[in-house]
Amino acid sequence: MFTGIIQALGSIKTKVAYDKGAVFSFTATNFDFSSIAIGDSIAVNGVCLTAVEVGSDFFTADVSQETLDCSIFSQLEQGAAVNLEKALRLNQGIDGHLVSGHVDGIAQVSEQISEGESTRFKINAPDNLVKYIARKGSVCINGVSLTVNSIVGNTFDLNIVPHTLSVTTLGELTIGDQVNLEVDIIARHLEQLLNNKES
Structure with a gap:
């Protein structure tokens, strides 16, 4: 974890x-x-x-x-x-969110907008993963814990601050680049529980 x-x-x-x-x-x-x-x-x-x-x-x-x-x-x-x-140790604080390290799929950068010192990225998610992405929820992009600003259709927004851009590979991203996407594992488990309940 x-x-x-x-x-x-x-x-x-x-x-x-x-x-x-x-x-x-x-x-x-x-x-x-x-x-x-x-x-x-x-x-x-x-x-x-x-x-x-x-x-x-x-x-x-x-x-x-x-x-x-x-x-x-x-x-x-x-x-x-x-x-x-x-890997996370049991005595370590969690500053991001719980990430399993099991990538769910590949997403793609569709837009890049400068907003002051930060950069807003629009990311296109695969059809099968959109349902796990929620406004103000968490996603993991290339291993980086990020908060979703909004989501419309298959596209979600991320606002990335200068520090994160400088100490991760996210600062090198350009339009058209593909990235590893891991959705919130809690959302995945909830879906499994609900599916089992319905059956």
Whole structure:
């Protein structure tokens, strides 16, 4: 489990594709790799990955074909910037919202508007995920916990402050870019409960 509060901006050190998957290594200059052990979970652009090798300035993880299919990982190449967050500890405060690290799908930036020092993004969500997105609710974009300003049809608005733009990959987004989207897990569980009740 994660919070959507990014701890470091890293990059892809290596990428090795193979049949039905890939192996990625990630590095960062301001990330505490000494506290990572093999088997630990780390969110990379919002995707929960398991460390299979850890060095002084990198960790390596296997990425399954399922993850490649439902996230933007298939588009990422060596050198690409990524958002990093270690798994939530029980004694840690939650400044964002509860994030599972299980990306629900890929969304797309449709508009980018400067509003003072902040930037408003309009994001187009897949048809099957719109019902889980609510005004003033939470979403996770590339691993970043954000609040939905409004939603009309399949498009929702996010207002992103300068600090978030500077310490995450969101500052690099442009119109047409695709992003990892995780919807609120509480909304998903409520739907499951209601469906079971009706049946």
